[in-house]
Amino acid sequence: MKTLLLSLFVAFFGLASPVRAEPVVVVNAASSIGPLSQDEIINIFLGRYRRLPTGDAAQPIDQPESSALRAEFYRKLVNKDVNEINAYWSRLIFSGRTSPPLQAASVAEVTVQLLARPGAIAYVERAQVDKRLRIIMEFPR
Amino acid sequence: MTARPDLPPVSWWSSGLLLRSTLAVVLASLLAAAVAVGYTAYATSVRAHHASQTRLNELLDTIQSTLSVACFANDQTLAVEVAQGVLSNSDVLAVRIATTQAVLADKQRGGAPSAQPAGLLKRLIYSPFDRQKEVGHILLTPDPQVIEARIREEVWFAAIQLSWQLGMVTFAMVVITLMFVVRPIKAMSDRLHRMDPTTGERLATPKRHASTEIGQLVTDINALSDRLTSALEVERHLRQQGEIDEKRYHTIFDNAESGLFLIDRQGSLMSWNPSFAQLFDIDRQPPGKALAPLNINQLPWQNPTLMDRLMHSALTQNTAVTQELQILMPGAERSWAHMVLRSVGNNLLQGVVHDVSHLKESEASARQQAITDPLTGLANRLGLEQRLHMLVQAYAGATTRGFALLLINLDEFRRVNEGIGLPAGDTILQTTTRRLSACVSSQDTLARLAADNFGIILNNVTQGEAVERIAGRILQAIRQPYFADGSPINLHASIGVALFPGDGFDVPSLLRQAELAMESAKSSGGDQHVFFNPVLTEAAEQRRHMESDLRSAIRNHEFVLFYQPVVDLVNQRLAGAEALIRWRHPTRGLVMPDSFIPLAEKTGLVIEMSLLMLDVACRQLLDWKNRGLDYVLSLNVSGRQIPDGLTPAKLQEVVQHYGISPTRLALEITEGVMLRDVDKSLQWLKAVHDLGFRVYLDDFGTGYSSLSYLKLFPVDTLKVDKSFVQDMCDDNNENTLVGAIIAMGRSLGLDIVAEGVELKSHLVALQRMGCHYAQGYYFSRPVPAEEFDAAASRITALLAAPDTGA
Numbered sequence: 001m002k003t004l005l006l007s008l009f010v011a012f013f014g015l016a017s018p019v020r021a022e023p024v025v026v027v028n029a030a031s032s033i034g035p036l037s038q039d040e041i042i043n044i045f046l047g048r049y050r051r052l053p054t055g056d057a058a059q060p061i062d063q064p065e066s067s068a069l070r071a072e073f074y075r076k077l078v079n080k081d082v083n084e085i086n087a088y089w090s091r092l093i094f095s096g097r098t099s100p101p102l103q104a105a106s107v108a109e110v111t112v113q114l115l116a117r118p119g120a121i122a123y124v125e126r127a128q129v130d131k132r133l134r135i136i137m138e139f140p141r
Numbered sequence: 142m143t144a145r146p147d148l149p150p151v152s153w154w155s156s157g158l159l160l161r162s163t164l165a166v167v168l169a170s171l172l173a174a175a176v177a178v179g180y181t182a183y184a185t186s187v188r189a190h191h192a193s194q195t196r197l198n199e200l201l202d203t204i205q206s207t208l209s210v211a212c213f214a215n216d217q218t219l220a221v222e223v224a225q226g227v228l229s230n231s232d233v234l235a236v237r238i239a240t241t242q243a244v245l246a247d248k249q250r251g252g253a254p255s256a257q258p259a260g261l262l263k264r265l266i267y268s269p270f271d272r273q274k275e276v277g278h279i280l281l282t283p284d285p286q287v288i289e290a291r292i293r294e295e296v297w298f299a300a301i302q303l304s305w306q307l308g309m310v311t312f313a314m315v316v317i318t319l320m321f322v323v324r325p326i327k328a329m330s331d332r333l334h335r336m337d338p339t340t341g342e343r344l345a346t347p348k349r350h351a352s353t354e355i356g357q358l359v360t361d362i363n364a365l366s367d368r369l370t371s372a373l374e375v376e377r378h379l380r381q382q383g384e385i386d387e388k389r390y391h392t393i394f395d396n397a398e399s400g401l402f403l404i405d406r407q408g409s410l411m412s413w414n415p416s417f418a419q420l421f422d423i424d425r426q427p428p429g430k431a432l433a434p435l436n437i438n439q440l441p442w443q444n445p446t447l448m449d450r451l452m453h454s455a456l457t458q459n460t461a462v463t464q465e466l467q468i469l470m471p472g473a474e475r476s477w478a479h480m481v482l483r484s485v486g487n488n489l490l491q492g493v494v495h496d497v498s499h500l501k502e503s504e505a506s507a508r509q510q511a512i513t514d515p516l517t518g519l520a521n522r523l524g525l526e527q528r529l530h531m532l533v534q535a536y537a538g539a540t541t542r543g544f545a546l547l548l549i550n551l552d553e554f555r556r557v558n559e560g561i562g563l564p565a566g567d568t569i570l571q572t573t574t575r576r577l578s579a580c581v582s583s584q585d586t587l588a589r590l591a592a593d594n595f596g597i598i599l600n601n602v603t604q605g606e607a608v609e610r611i612a613g614r615i616l617q618a619i620r621q622p623y624f625a626d627g628s629p630i631n632l633h634a635s636i637g638v639a640l641f642p643g644d645g646f647d648v649p650s651l652l653r654q655a656e657l658a659m660e661s662a663k664s665s666g667g668d669q670h671v672f673f674n675p676v677l678t679e680a681a682e683q684r685r686h687m688e689s690d691l692r693s694a695i696r697n698h699e700f701v702l703f704y705q706p707v708v709d710l711v712n713q714r715l716a717g718a719e720a721l722i723r724w725r726h727p728t729r730g731l732v733m734p735d736s737f738i739p740l741a742e743k744t745g746l747v748i749e750m751s752l753l754m755l756d757v758a759c760r761q762l763l764d765w766k767n768r769g770l771d772y773v774l775s776l777n778v779s780g781r782q783i784p785d786g787l788t789p790a791k792l793q794e795v796v797q798h799y800g801i802s803p804t805r806l807a808l809e810i811t812e813g814v815m816l817r818d819v820d821k822s823l824q825w826l827k828a829v830h831d832l833g834f835r836v837y838l839d840d841f842g843t844g845y846s847s848l849s850y851l852k853l854f855p856v857d858t859l860k861v862d863k864s865f866v867q868d869m870c871d872d873n874n875e876n877t878l879v880g881a882i883i884a885m886g887r888s889l890g891l892d893i894v895a896e897g898v899e900l901k902s903h904l905v906a907l908q909r910m911g912c913h914y915a916q917g918y919y920f921s922r923p924v925p926a927e928e929f930d931a932a933a934s935r936i937t938a939l940l941a942a943p944d945t946g947a
Contacts, residue, residue, distance in 0.1 A: 042270055047214050078270035088269065091210050095218035 022126040023073040025137040028115055032056075035136045036121075042077060044121060046088065047098035052119060060101035061113050061122035069107075073123045076139045159315065159323050166314045170307035174300070181299035182292065189292045193232050194262070197281055200230055201264050204279075209269045212240045212277030220245030227281065234284035238266075240277035249282070260285070325355045329362070338366040339373065400478075400494040403485075406456060408437040408448075411489070420478065420496055422470070437492075443467035448480075455482035455490050465497060477501040514589040516567055517574040525588035525596045529648040532600065536642065543603040547596065548637045548655040549577070549615065552667035554593040557630060565625035569632070576618040580611060596655075603640060605672065612636050612670040620668070635662035636670035644673050657681050684740060690726070691737060691746050699725050700750055702757050703923035706936055707775070707894060707916045710908055713940045715933050717773035719809070719916060720758050721923045722750070738779070747779045748786035755787070758806070759799040761926060766801060775807035775837055780814035784821045789828035803833035807858070810836065812844040815854060823854065830855040837894070842882060851889060859886050863897020863917070869906055880910045887911065 025041055027033045033052055036044075043049040045060045052058045063070040071082045080088075089100045102117075104110040107128070114122045115132060129135060204223050211219035220238045224246035227236045235249030262281040268274040325347040336342045343363045350356040394401055400417030404410050418424060421440050442448050444467065451464045461483040468478055479497040482490050512524030520528065535541045551573065558566035570593065577587055577595060586598040597615075602608055615636060622629035637659025645651040654673040657680075662671040671677075694700060702720045709716035724732035741747040758776050765772050778787060796803050808829060815822040830836055838851075841859040851859075865879045879895070886893040895907050898917030907915055920939065921932040 046270065080270070088210060091207060091219065092214050092216055095216050095222070097216050097218055098214050 021069045021072045023069050023076065023123045023139070024126045024129060024135045025121060025123045026114065026129060026133040026135050027121050028118075029132050029134040031118070031120075031134070033058075033119070033121065033136060038077065038137060038139075041121075041137050045077065045101055046085075047092060047100065050098075056119045059117050059120045061110055061117075061120055062101040062103050063110055063123065064104060064106055067107065069123070069125055158326070159318055162318045162322075163311065163315050166311045167307075170311055174303045174307055177303050178296060178300050182296045185292050185295040185299070189288050189295070190260070193283055193288050194260075196230075196232055197262050197283060200227060200233075201262070201279065201281065205264070205266070206269065208238065208266050208279055209276065211238070211245060212266045213268050213270070215240055215243070215245070217245045221248070224248040231287050232283055233281055235282035237280040238277065239280075240266075241275065245277070250284070321350075321353075322355070325350055329355075329359065333362070336366075338370050398495075400492075400496075402437075402492045402494070404437050404452075404490050404492065406452075406488040406490070408452060409434045410437055417494060420494060421468075441469045443469050451480060451482055452490065455484055456488075459484055465501075517571055517589050519574060519595075520586060520588035522588065522590040522596075525586065525590060525598070526648055526652070528586045528588075528598060529651065532598065533641070533646075533648060542601050543641050543643070545599040545602045545608045546639045546641065546651050546655045547599065547608070547612065547615075547670075548590070548652075548659040549595040549597065549619075550635050550659055550663060551593040551619065551632050552635055552663060554632065557632065558592075561625055561630070568625050569623050569630070572623055573619065576621070577615060580614045580618055603643065605640075608638055608640070608672075609670075612638065616668060616670065633668035635659050635667045637662055637673065638670060639673045654678070687737065687740050688744055688746075691741055691744070691750075694724060694726070695746065695749055695753065698753075699727070700753060701725055701925065702754055702761070703925055704761070704774070704929050704932075705916050705923040706921045706929070706932055707773075707914050708920050708936060708940070709913070710904070710915055711913055715772070715936055716914055717775070717807075718929070719775045719777075719923075720754065720761075721777070722754055723923075742779055742781050745781060747781050751776075751779065751782055751787060752791075755792075755795055759795055759801055762801045762805050763799045766805070771805070773805055773807055773835070775809050775835075777809045777839065778814070780811070780817050783810070783814060783817075784825040789825065789832055792829060792834060793832050804835060807835035807837050809839040809860065811839045812841070812847070812850070815850065816845070826854050826856075830857075842878070848885075851891075856891060858892040858894055858914075860894045860896055861912075866895050866897045866903055866907070866917070867899060869903060879907070879912075883907075883910050883912050 025036065032054065033056075034054075036053075040049075040053065044052075044058045045062075050058050063073070065082070074080050074082065074085050078085075092098050093100070102113060102120075104113055104122075107124070110122050110124060111128075111133070114120045121136070124133065126138075204227060207219065207223055210216070211223060224236045224238055225248065227233050228248050228250055233250070236246070237244065237248075238246040260283050262283065264279050264281075265275050266277040266279060268276045328347060329344055332344055336344065343366060344359045346356045346359045350359070394414050397414055397416055400414065400420045402410055402413035402417050413423075423435065423440075437452070438445050438448060440448075447464060447466055451462055451466075455462045461481055463479065463481045466478050466480055468476055470476070477497045477500070479495045479500075481493045483492075485491045512520055512527055514521040514524075529546070532541055532544050536543060551569075554566070554569070557569075570589070573593075573595070574587070574589065577597065581587055581597055581599065584600045586596075586600070588596040588598075590596050599608065599611060602611075616634060619632055619634040622631055624630070637655045637657065639645055639651050639654035639658060641651055644654050654677070657677040658671045658673040661677050662669050665671070701723050703723050704718040704720055706718050707716045708714070722734050722738070724734075724737055726732045738747065741750055755776065758774050762772070762774050765774075792806075793803070796806060810826075815826070826836055835857045836855060837858045837860050838854075838856045839860045840862045842865055843862050859882065861879055861882055865882070869879055883893050892913050894914040894916065895903075895912050896916055898904055898907065898915045898919045900919060903917070904915065904919060920936050924932045
């Protein structure tokens with residue numbers, strides 16, 4: 001029953017949302033990181049390469065785990081849902097060679113971390129992009 | 142039928158059938174198994190490889206997502222982990238995982254790297270987020286040993302399974318063969334061994350085999366038994382029939398009257414029948430082994446070489462040969478055997494022998510009879526001839542000096558015999574035999590050739606004087622009076638003599654010579670003997686010539702009639718003529734009847750001649766009749782023509798043919814003719830007389846001139862013999878005699894014709910005695926027909942002349 005209620009809630013919430021989330025990949029506006037392709041974004045966020053084409057180490061930051069944006073992001077990026085992404089990472093975590101993106105505790109923290117860490121790359125709701133941030137990749141509409 | 146012990150025992154375990162079928166099944170099974178196992182190995186190999194591939198692919202499918210993650214993330218740890226997992230699969234020998242940049246893991250089992258075995262399995266790894274993007278690959282090396290082991294295992298399993306199945310099939314096969322084939326056959330075989338089909342025993346159809354081939358076989362065997370049994374039955378019947386036949390033949394053999402025997406080519410007797418044994422006084426049964434074999438040559442043949450020769454010719458000629466053999470059996474009647482020998486093949490001869498002693502005896506007696514005269518017991522003509530032949534041969538052998546042959550004939554015996562009857566005649570002949578026997582010696586031969594013909598051979602008599610003496614004795618003996626019927630009869634004999642070797646040198650001519658001599662004696666009056674001399678032969682020869690001349694004369698019409706006029710003295714005119722036969726011989730000229738009539742009578746030719754002359758005479762009468770002349774023609778009739786040579790019917794036929802009155806034809810006969818057979822002659826005379834023919838009695842006065850006969854016979858005219866007429870003189874005896882005849886004739890109402898009137902005085906005397914008719918040279922000689930008219934004129938003139946003085 002609880003699950004049902006939650007589902008209903010989520011559904012209601014989702015439906016009730018007037019606009020679907022529209023994630024864009026951003027970096028610190030001051031960062032030298034230039035625009036990146038979607039493949040480069042995939043490699044970075046899914047642990048294939050942690051280095052930017054510039055050679056700098058890249059630090060991907062994830063939205064909170066339950067955020068809709070996160071789901072929307074991965075759905076758009078690799079067309080996977082959150083569970084699949086989690087499963088993916090669960091296999092890699094086992095070897096310990098690669099780690100998943102840094103998990104922000106909240107949306108705000110994403111911005112904090114983004115600004116605080118060099119080479120950080122994150123994704124935010126388009127509407128949240130401000131002058132401190134610079135979009136380096138947008139999903140085609 | 143009992144089981145034959147020499148048959149091999151039939152037992153199912155050693156049955157060739159079972160063993161063979163089992164072997165065949167096993168062999169076929171092994172072959173099938175080999176093929177099946179081979180195929181199984183092949184199929185299993187293919188399947189195992191395929192299964193291995195499938196499993197590995199499935200394995201790869203299983204690890205694919207993890208691998209794509211590892212390769213995507215270049216996570217060597219994860220790759221190694223996966224490789225370890227893969228290697229845990231027994232099929233995998235080695236695994237190698239590589240990204241596009243580097244090898245993440247390269248692991249293999251046992252550490253012994255194999256040199257690139259075939260069947261490597263490679264699969265490309267794509268990014269988990271982009272199915273198009275290749276991020277690495279995995280290379281699997283399957284382990285062939287594992288696959289082979291699996292194949293071996295499967296093949297082994299298949300082999301085991303097949304062996305089991307084949308074993309079961311073989312067992313089933315053996316059991317079925319044993320149950321359904323071998324045992325029924327064995328049972329049938331055992332039954333057949335004990336079975337006796339002749340008693341009707343038959344094979345029973347084994348259970349559940351009524352419609353199988355075994356059942357069919359049983360049916361066939363039973364049918365065969367039936368046929369064999371019936372064939373045996375037929376054979377037994379035939380054998381019985383054969384035994385019966387043999388018994389029958391045996392009966393014939395045993396009871397045959399003829400002696401039957403079988404000999405080999407050496408003449409040893411192999412078998413014979415009781416008749417044979419009886420014929421030769423030998424054991425009845427053929428000799429057993431203990432007895433010595435009997436040879437046909439040991440039988441008591443008079444001439445054993447004949448028997449040898451007969452056997453030889455029977456063996457070589459291959460046909461039946463016969464021979465009459467004389468047997469020497471002391472004290473036994475049988476003396477002759479008739480033997481038939483025939484080769485019957487295998488160098489055996491079959492013989493038939495009859496006792497022909499009786500036949501021989503009767504043959505001998507018949508031969509004796511053939512040469513014996515039954516009346517007198519003397520030799521007959523044949524016997525005499527045999528004896529003559531014997532003596533002729535004996536002369537050649539110088540055992541005789543020669544002999545004389547006498548033929549004796551009783552003169553006038555025939556007439557005497559007719560007079561006194563045959564039994565008396567026989568008595569005379571028997572008496573004659575006794576008398577003749579008394580005249581000859583024991584070494585001479587006496588024979589009776591025919592009725593009163595006897596023959597005597599005087600052996601070793603060659604001298605005429607000796608013969609003369611004996612012949613005289615014989616004549617003397619015959620002259621003695623015979624007494625038959627109580628009255629004495631006087632006979633005499635004629636004897637002809639021929640001498641050997643003086644006269645003839647062979648039997649027929651000797652007989653002929655003696656006969657000629659005898660005939661000569663007889664014709665000279667009889668009661669005498671005549672020695673043969675060549676003149677007799679010549680005379681006989683002449684007669685023979687004459688006879689053939691006569692025959693040709695008849696054929697050539699050399700006989701003619703001459704006519705001697707007969708004058709009617711009372712009416713002084715020509716009354717007719719006597720027809721006289723003449724022979725116009727081509728070389729001898731005119732031949733008078735005296736020279737040929739006796740021979741013609743003897744040979745019977747006279748009958749044919751007389752018929753011809755009858756024809757001629759009738760033609761002459763017809764001629765006269767046509768010319769108005771009423772002459773009577775008289776024709777001489779010989780004794781040989783009465784009664785059958787010139788039958789009354791024939792006479793009538795001829796005169797009717799010419800249209801002549803029978804009264805114009807007179808038939809002249811002599812007394813002797815009538816006396817030959819009085820009854821028949823009388824009958825004939827009466828017949829012709831009744832037909833109207835006139836009958837003249839010729840030569841009257843020379844014979845018996847029996848007055849009773851004159852009364853008895855229907856005679857119209859007497860012809861006085863010319864001897865009386867010519868001897869007539871005035872006042873003498875003859876004169877008176879002729880006168881008496883004439884007177885007697887007239888008193889009997891008979892006409893008289895005087896013959897031989899030659900002189901005027903004869904005529905005068907006859908006229909004076911009242912004779913009615915006359916003929917003679919005084920009037921005319923016999924003349925041919927063409928001169929008759931001239932003679933008639935002359936006679937008329939003679940009669941008319943007033944001075945007919947002598």
